[in-house]
Amino acid sequence: MILEICKVSKAYPRGKTSFFAVQDVSLSLDAGDFVCIAGPSGSGKSTLLAIAAGLLSPTQGQVCFQGQDYSRLSDDALSVLRSQGIGYIMQGPSLLPNFTVLQNVLLPYYVRAHLRKAAAPPVERASMLLEQVGMLPLAAQYPAELSGGELRRVAIARALLLAPVLVIADEPTGDLDEGHTEEIMQLFSRIAQEGAALLVVTHDTAPFRYGNRSYSLHPQGPASRLTAHEGP
Numbered sequence: 001m002i003l004e005i006c007k008v009s010k011a012y013p014r015g016k017t018s019f020f021a022v023q024d025v026s027l028s029l030d031a032g033d034f035v036c037i038a039g040p041s042g043s044g045k046s047t048l049l050a051i052a053a054g055l056l057s058p059t060q061g062q063v064c065f066q067g068q069d070y071s072r073l074s075d076d077a078l079s080v081l082r083s084q085g086i087g088y089i090m091q092g093p094s095l096l097p098n099f100t101v102l103q104n105v106l107l108p109y110y111v112r113a114h115l116r117k118a119a120a121p122p123v124e125r126a127s128m129l130l131e132q133v134g135m136l137p138l139a140a141q142y143p144a145e146l147s148g149g150e151l152r153r154v155a156i157a158r159a160l161l162l163a164p165v166l167v168i169a170d171e172p173t174g175d176l177d178e179g180h181t182e183e184i185m186q187l188f189s190r191i192a193q194e195g196a197a198l199l200v201v202t203h204d205t206a207p208f209r210y211g212n213r214s215y216s217l218h219p220q221g222p223a224s225r226l227t228a229h230e231g232p
Ligand SMILES: Nc1ncnc2c1ncn2[C@@H]1O[C@H](COP(=O)(O)OP(=O)(O)OP(=O)(O)O)[C@@H](O)[C@H]1O
Pocket: 012, 013, 014, 021, 039, 040, 041, 042, 043, 044, 045, 046, 047, 048, 091, 203
């Protein structure tokens, strides 16, 4: 089991009261799983992914990554675990402006090298990933010179640099056209076939055909709940 989310809820304050952005969500991902979750804006998708990545603590419930409960780890141990094993594609802009495209893709290497000794920078792998997302010709450019979809594709290449066992992607194709969406989803499928687990959220159900399991996250009264879809 790569990721196990058990009865997770997250309450946020709102004005003088509070509400559940996600409630009682349970989900497990094994090696090779490609799980898609769709939900409208505000249904708790980003909140759930941040909890899955160990970036946000749930109000209730438990998350285990490769058998390790996030809540029992120190901040340092959690950072090592994340940098080693999880590729996280954030919803918003996430590239560093003063680094080139190639340097941005190499960032996970430098973070890991800071945490524990590492070999030489994997420039060849970074270039190969940039090639796979169609961004190699712009490897020497800076983020300010790129379009929204180009920035997204660089962020995807960066998340895959260290061949993480778990890839978490928050609306990875939100600003991509149909052709590039297809390419990225095919890339994710290949990574799942090679044995990683993928957890992808989108606002629509179009990507469901790529995954082997799919769910909807919908607001129900004051909370958002997860329901499974039959078939891919
Ligand atoms: N830090 C916070 N404090 C209070 N409320 C929050 C916080 N972060 C998110 N929320 C609220 O929680 C709900 C879920 O937010 P979340 O970002 O998880 O939704 P989402 O499904 O990712 O939406 P989108 O599709 O627009 O990205 C929203 O109603 C949002 O306003």
